Amino acid sequence: MTDRRRINGPPCGTRPPVFAPATGKAAESPKRTRRSNELRKIFLKTGLIPSAAGSAYLEIEPARPLLTKPLIARSSALKLTCTVHGPKPLPRSTPFSPNLLITTHVKYAPFAARRRRGYIRDASERDLGVHLETAIRGAIIAERWPKSALEVTVNVLEAEDDRWWGNVSGSYDASWGMMNVLAGCITATSAAIADARIDCLDLVVGGVAALVREEASQKTEGHAVNGSPILVLDPDPSEHRSIVSTCVIAYMPGRDEITELWLKGDALEVALSEDDKRSGHEALIDGAVDTARRLHSVLTAAVVESGERLFSAMTDGTWTKDDNGNVEMKI
């Protein structure tokens, strides 16, 4: 059934373009050039959407930025916006709630992925919304706002690929890109909630780690034994041929607490290198925590910036920074 409230295009449907293999050169799959514990650059800014109580924009730059834009995107970045509306009173019809009610919506833009996505939320988007809600619920002090609601909306403008675009989907392929999107959602939402001045226990940071298996012919940095997977932080799924397992966590560094843990793939049987006796799961969770700890500094900087903006707005510019960088008020 067609959606009559939107403009639907040709009734017989359209097909995505098929690209002919370019003669002469075969497209090469990208390889990870960062070290296994090196993160990609992240850009986080709060307050870009003035109509919302709190907002944040997050962007993870692709590992290899290109000067000219090719027709088939070689690598993809993650770009998302997050808005927070509230806390606002619940409508009268809703039953009494002693806590703050949180609703989360994650929506991919139609142009976010290689395949055009529809406007109606699909199962994966609902799934992401539920995971995001769990992640931030653990950090918000919900008892402070009885009878009120908080609405979190995340727009994914550009999502990460699940695999390299040149590969056909394999049997043990999962939607790995979703994990990176979730981690980005958690970090951005945390910044937006802080921007909306909502009391939290701590800032929640999303972190991703993955166990990947490289091809036998290629040795990465010499320490990986053939066949046994290696642990990489902040993986870009398009850079790895086979991903064994991926883990996303939402982590509060100040309290050393995990509010959300999502692990995909089978890492139980996996043995790491000889000197590492951890099980695959432990290694993955440790790696994800490590990622989150390092992203925490970016998040803190964004929140501090948001706080400075609030001060200057409240005091109409009478707050100034002195030479030591401390904020002082002119009297």
Add this chain to the structure above:
Amino acid sequence: MGSPAAGTATASQQPSSGSNNHYPTPSSLPPSQIARLQPHAFLLAHLSPPASSNQPPVRANGRSPAEFRVTSANAGSLTHTNGSAVVRIGDKAAVCGVRAELLYTQDVASWGVSKSSSSSSSISGGATQGEEAGEGEDEEDDSQIRDLHLLVPNLSLSTGCAPGFIPGAPPSALAQSLSHQILSLLHTSRMVRADDLRIWYHPPNLSALERETESHERMDTGEEEEEEEGEEGSESGTSEIKAFWVLYIDVLIISLAGNPFDAAWAAVLAALRDTKLPRAWWNVDNDMVLCSDDASEAKKLHLRGMPIASSYCVFEADPAASWRPVVIPGAAKEEKDVQGKKRSQQSWVLADPDGYEENLCQERICVVVDQDRGGKTKVLRIEKNGGLSVGKEELRKLVNISIGRWNHLKSIIEALR
């Protein structure tokens, strides 16, 4: 709001313009609160400074009535699109992504019928392909884009851009009407040429092939083609349209602060200017269209003109005036003249209204203008509703303001890559 006014509870008092002038106020409410409690009086006090102060009227947001918000644009930042743009106008932000997909003519049920009725012109289109399209062909252009739904704009407001729009809900009435406005403006302005969207198939020249005695398979396919073509494929074979590009134009309003149409249209325009379509050809063996991934072979759309929308709303000093009973014309004619004069003074036309002003105004005007290379102005569309304050003369002035706006936006959009 950022209003500098040290507001007062009464509308007649003077709003201050300097940020540091703190007038003693009878009420202790800050200006932002008065703006919420008495929005109409607040804006009126800003727009009608006392004659003694010699100040021009200033809106509550610090702009003069005919001033637009600061505009910035950025194009080509989204990797999975054929063309994309972000336009920010003040606090508004719109993201537009254009994505091209293929519509095979063999899938179109009515293709054979419509083609036979207009076959002559489509063949002539094939002959003049690559050349500048003539006037006669423009009509054909228009109808194909419209009939086959080759442009599919959709606007989404449920992005958390404003508190009122529930995310995940079906598109609101406003979003639906904006989508249709964009679609109708795309059609009526005829900005996109159908010729850019067609994918032709030119069957190989048989006679030349025979002379060169190519391999047998290719001749076979060629002969089949000729049989399909019938009597027309005598010399060089007839070109036919095998597929069309369909442009999905998706606009997300990321941040809403009144007047979404201007920003959405500017984003659509900038994204279409950024759009590159890959070179595509019909592959006979696979019976499908293949595209080249070589960026140097891709070509941009040749857009017709650059229509730019500018919106206005009319703020009336006395919003209840239209509710009062009309004075009988014969009885007090002079009085009415005086009143009419007064009334025209008591309304202000505000360019590019923000959300606060939009809520206070009834009358809306949207003007879409374009200029051709000779500097001749074309008015592509005027939409006006909600009131009677703006007449012929005022509308003419607004068109002039819109031309100024057109020049400004043109320089911004043309500065993009």
